[in-house]
Amino acid sequence: MSVMKHIENLQKSIAKNDEKRSDNKSFNNEYNIWYKWTPEQVVRFVGDFIQQRSHWIGPSEFNNTKILTSDAFSGEDKVPFNVNCANWDLETEEYDPNGPCVICKLRKVVYEILKSEKDALDESQQKRLDQLHKKCGYRQSYSWNLIDREEAIGFKIANLGKGLLESLLNLHSSYQPSEFWGEEDGVDLVVKKTKKDGGSGSGKGKTDYSASFVMEGPQAKVTPLTDVEKGWDMFDLKVLCGKQQDQDKLRSMFDPEWQQLLEAYETDDDEDENENKGKAKKDGGDPF
Ligand SMILES: [Zn+2]
Numbered sequence: 001m002s003v004m005k006h007i008e009n010l011q012k013s014i015a016k017n018d019e020k021r022s023d024n025k026s027f028n029n030e031y032n033i034w035y036k037w038t039p040e041q042v043v044r045f046v047g048d049f050i051q052q053r054s055h056w057i058g059p060s061e062f063n064n065t066k067i068l069t070s071d072a073f074s075g076e077d078k079v080p081f082n083v084n085c086a087n088w089d090l091e092t093e094e095y096d097p098n099g100p101c102v103i104c105k106l107r108k109v110v111y112e113i114l115k116s117e118k119d120a121l122d123e124s125q126q127k128r129l130d131q132l133h134k135k136c137g138y139r140q141s142y143s144w145n146l147i148d149r150e151e152a153i154g155f156k157i158a159n160l161g162k163g164l165l166e167s168l169l170n171l172h173s174s175y176q177p178s179e180f181w182g183e184e185d186g187v188d189l190v191v192k193k194t195k196k197d198g199g200s201g202s203g204k205g206k207t208d209y210s211a212s213f214v215m216e217g218p219q220a221k222v223t224p225l226t227d228v229e230k231g232w233d234m235f236d237l238k239v240l241c242g243k244q245q246d247q248d249k250l251r252s253m254f255d256p257e258w259q260q261l262l263e264a265y266e267t268d269d270d271e272d273e274n275e276n277k278g279k280a281k282k283d284g285g286d287p288f
Contacts, residue, residue: 031153032156033156033157033235033240034157035148035156035158037158037191037209038193039192039193039194040190040193041148041149041150041191042148042150042188042189042190042191042214043149043158043188043189043191044147044149044186044188044223044225045144045146045180045181045186046146046147046181046183046186046225046234048181049143049144049160049237050142050143050144050238050241051090051093051141052084052088052090052140052142052143052241052242053087053088053139053140054083054084054085054138054139054141055082055083055084055085055101055136055137055138055139056082056139057081057082057083057103057135058080058081058082059081060135063134064131065128065131065132065134065135066135067103067106067132067135067136067254067255067258068250068253068254068255069253069254069255072253077249079245079250079253083245083250084241084244084245085101085104085138086099086100086101086102086244086245086247087099087101087104088138090238090242091238102247102250102251102262103136106254106258106262107133107137109262109265110129110133110136111133114126114129114130114133132258139161141159141160141161141162142160142161142162142165143157143158143159143160143237143240143241144158144160144181144237145157145158145234145235146158147229149188152229155232155233155235157235157237157240157241163209164191164209164210164211167210167211168189171211171213175187175213180213180220183224183230184224185224186224186225187213187214187221187222187223188214188221188223189211189212189213189214190211190212190213191211192209192211193207194207194209195207196208
């Protein structure tokens, strides 16, 4: 193949890729935009990262308490296992404790019960609510546009936990030129993923990530973006990572027991507001 022909083909495939990107749906179907970490990879981070909060409401090997009924995860209207916290503002990177997130609301109610009605709960009720409280917790993570050198056909969105982000920022403090994620003076990084349990094979150990520079002699090898890479569209992280569930719908999929629990608490709150302040809360019996 002549060089000209080769370039022509390359341009065609780039144009085709861009076309797919503009039609988000078909693009998503053919190209998984979310990056999957493997034990070892060479990657290039580009642009700014964002900070986000989410709730893992799907099945978990550490906690089998269910917030939602099992049907919630199947069918046309199914809910993803991981949902963004509706109390987190991606723009300001702030958490609003009085926001609309129904998972956080349930967590708050459970916390209050565990605190104020501890003596009224038997051991198994306490354990169950403890687990529910944990299950409603959030995960803080960071998303970043990245190029995987093994599959360099466009950007992907990598989701990073606090540990990996910290090791990247530590690396950054030793990187002089500018920012290692810059288009012109950024560098490739080797990211390794290891299980802390030392390979016992159970897969239950905590996962650790570490990062290092790809070196050229004594220095980090600078890898300016090529013209092709500059032609790729970076993902709008705030749009793609800010998707929100309809909170009323999500709440309607809660296990009926937790729906009743929320309702009982809301009724109590209303009564409190209607009654004189300072009056003792009516004992509405065991709400669960
Ligand atoms: Zn939340």
